[in-house]
Amino acid sequence: MHIYRSSLLRFADDGRAMYDEDGLLATAPGDDGRERVVAAGGWQALSPQLLGQAGGEAVVHHLPGRIIAPGFVDLHIHYPQTDVIGAPAPGLLPWLENYTFPHESRFHDRAYADGVADFFMDELLRNGVTTALAFATSHPASVDAIMTAAQQRRMRMIAGKVLQDRNSPDGVRDDTEQSLVDTETLIQRWHGTDRLGYAITPRFAPTSTPAQLRGAGELAARYSDVWIQSHVAENLDEVAWVKELFPAARSYLAVYDDFGLMRERAVYAHSIWLDETDRQLMHRTKAAAAVSPTSNLFLASGYFDYLKADEAQMLYGLASDVGGGMSFSPFRTMQAAYVVGRESHAKEGQSLSPQHLWWQHTAGAARALGLQGVIGNLQPGCEADFVVINPRATPLLARKAEQARNLDELLFGMVILGDDRLIEQTHIAQQV
Template sequence: MKAYRASILHFPDPALPRAALEADGLLVVGPDARGRQVVQALGPYAELASRFAGVPTEHFPGRIIAPGFVDLHLHFPQVDVIGSPAEGLLPWLENYTFPQEKRFSAHGHSAQVATFFIAELLRNGVTTALAFASSHPESVDALFAEAQKNNLRLIAGKVLMDQHAPDGVRDETQQSLLDTEALIRRWHGVDRLGYAITPRFVPSCSAAQLRGAGELAAKYPDVWIQSHVAENKDEVAWVKGLYPEARSYLSVYEQFGLMRPRAIYAHCIHFDDEDRALMRSTGAAAAVSPTSNLFLGSGFFDYAGADRVGFDYGLASDVGGGTSFSPFHTMLAAYYVGREGQTKTGVSLSPQHLWWQHTGGAAQALGLGGVVGNVLPGCEADFVVLNPQATALLARRASQASSLDELLFSMIVLGDDRLVEKTVISQAGGAGLLK
């Protein structure tokens, strides 16, 4: 067992976006019955110190321990296309993304990028991620191997795309499904890894490929599903041309058996209430990707509509359409999106709600609420050590915070990777400090 003393940020009710800060707290971690490092106790240092007097304790004065961040959607092969200029989503894919993804047929290239990608996630305090690989099985193997080496909780999958895609990234229908099943059997449930069946988006997949993906989802109900939906108006019109009888873009996925719990759909911008009700009734969740939506001019996620109808959502960086691995940049962009969203007055997302979207809320969307995204007893021991004095301006503003909301908002607005002093990952033999 090991203990950590600092201010401790947590969510007392894992299902609610209301945070609490233990000003001088103690977080104790140790093995559970299966040998996983989990949180054993959380509370005031004054109350717990005597009980755990014999446990080695690391003290972080002036620091805040917080749950590790959960990134609900990003693209491993797009690290090197961040910041590429384009007129919109479809030209960006054609001119930058697909040429870069062709390179991931080589295992050596995939392994080199995977090393950087996983290190960048951890450097920014991301301890759980749902990621797209490329259409090449080699990219999946390389990504999972690197995540396993670092004990990162990672869910990922091989992209399915057998049409409307260039040579080098387009796969073959039957082989793509065979490859997907082989990867599920090889990686799903190994250590902290999970597999996600990954149709890129409706236009990239034939009806036969989507049908096969749905059949695999039924055969392996505990794997995840991930794709894109209703990101861009041109994309929505394209799907309408491909499936003129479908009620909406989202309903195409339902048609092929791809709407269920553990299904995460990125963007979900151009929705109506029937789409929102379909998300709610099937248990699917949205990955809200504000930096990429702003960067590519795709539109604004409608928070008011999502909350009115009621379905799960969480935050995502969407690297490389997204412009940063930093959860603080993503949370700030989500605040902008809320203010400028699809209602007349917009919504003002509270700092606690923003933080919850990137931790406990995202974990709940994945079906991992109470497992990651929080530091309550029983949660896996993934957390970050934050330094509110990381920069001069942040230190000045944080020192004047008169409430938890003001403190959290100062970090959201002014924070970046420098704020993350340490990332701690649950290890089989004990929680390990990184960075």
């Protein structure tokens, strides 16, 4: 057993933050041999019994001045776009054409894909991200690369080969029938291996033929525990394009429903330009939205409507959307989400609380993935993925932390002023 003494942040099932200034986190191998949380709470209440039970077998880690918190969950990210961050473009579609597609065409080369995957995984860990739902490219080798890199680091990773058999340039466009064969082969190779999961991944409706989307839906029905990921309603030009390509569909989101791609474990990035019927469809099917505020600001796509999403009881969580997103750091993403929440609901005086922002990037994102109680939290039974945060990592952060009068002020200071320097250690659940 490992016992950690520090401040401790975790979440109740209703999303409320639970905080122990003098906290205890105890981890030990579960029945499957994977390190899990066995106790979490106040040091004074828990330590006598746990230390007595463990005797001399417990390893105690004392981390004064630090906060242990759940590892962050990134609900939507493109690992092949690691080197596309910061590419200038007037909007989404030109950005794809001029930067993203040319770069992704290089991922047929396994050695190149391995190099990017290794850097990408290390960058996630450096920023405190312990689980991600990631796009690969249309090349099967790109999936093998990221799954291998994640497996070597014992990380929980969900990823998939992009499906795009039309409206795409040479080098990234795939063949309809072969793309579905490749997808099934990759599901059988990787899904459920160690901490890995597979996601059926149509890039977005305009780049898949009806035949490819139909095949993706058939695979989703055949493999009911795999994930589904795509984009929806990110940009008004994109919405108009989908209307031209699928005139019989009620809406952009309805295209996916028509092909059997709306269900639990389906995650749709952006989900900005939805109407009330779309939101009810998300709620009814238990599909989730990946909210990507830095990407939406960078590409001027629009704002996610938190108020209407909550009214519809939609599932959602935060995502970096690298490389449209501007940073791997969850703190940068939470900063942008706060600004977007204020800007998009100025009339209502909407302001996302720091506890809610943090929940969106941990336990809330885990719930959106259908992994509530498994990752994204530090309650007993959860896998022991956590970060050690130094709230005084910079002089300004230290000054702010010293002045914090309550938990909201402490968390908000880190959200607004924070970046990767806050993350002192990222701990991945050990396999014993």
